[in-house]
Amino acid sequence: MTIKTLHDAFVHELSDMYNAEKQLTKALPKMAKSANDAELADAFRAHLTETEGQIEILDRLVDICGIELKDEKCDAMEGLVKEGDEIMKEVNKGPVRDAMLIAAAQKVEHYEIATYGTLMALAQKLSLSDAVGLLEQILDQEKATDEKLTDIAERNINDEAMEHAA
Numbered sequence: 001m002t003i004k005t006l007h008d009a010f011v012h013e014l015s016d017m018y019n020a021e022k023q024l025t026k027a028l029p030k031m032a033k034s035a036n037d038a039e040l041a042d043a044f045r046a047h048l049t050e051t052e053g054q055i056e057i058l059d060r061l062v063d064i065c066g067i068e069l070k071d072e073k074c075d076a077m078e079g080l081v082k083e084g085d086e087i088m089k090e091v092n093k094g095p096v097r098d099a100m101l102i103a104a105a106q107k108v109e110h111y112e113i114a115t116y117g118t119l120m121a122l123a124q125k126l127s128l129s130d131a132v133g134l135l136e137q138i139l140d141q142e143k144a145t146d147e148k149l150t151d152i153a154e155r156n157i158n159d160e161a162m163e164h165a166a
């Protein structure tokens with residue numbers, strides 16, 4: 001794809017993120033299953049539902065703005081998901097794995113927060129006001145998920161992991 005205008009850049013970033021969300025819908029069920037802590041597993045499942053909703057929001061955005069998404073693969077999300085897979089392979093189920101799963105998930109959320117922040121700024125510049133609102137909705141969900149994961153880690157998982165014998 002040739003990217004020339006700021007609108008092209010917006011469509012490129014949006015297409016990349018659409019693919020990233022799709023990848024995440026495949027990774028989150030595995031993360032939920034591999035988590036030991038019930039609250040953490042619930043948080044992953046809740047964010048799966050939210051992520052499926054985000055894909056619907058993006059579909060709506062594309063519709064409203066008359067955008068045609070490109071066939072992009074988000075290499076960053078592929079890498080982040082791969083790191084998550086490695087944790088599941090190398091660390092036994094328990095609090096240490098949970099702490100590492102939280103770290104992996106928060107890297108994903110931060111990638112999403114960075115990208116949706118950029119997309120919002122671009123949408124604003126391009127006067128795509130409907131898009132700005134929809135992107136903000138998703139951005140708020142990603143931020144809330146990041147904070148929820150911090151809470152779960154700090155409430156008990158980090159302490160349990162600290163006490164966990166090999």
Ligand code: FE
Pocket residue numbers: 021051054112142
């Ligand atoms: Fe997302």
Ligand code: FE
Pocket residue numbers: 016017020073074075076077
């Ligand atoms: Fe990407």
Ligand code: FE
Pocket residue numbers: 047051108109112142145
């Ligand atoms: Fe997310």
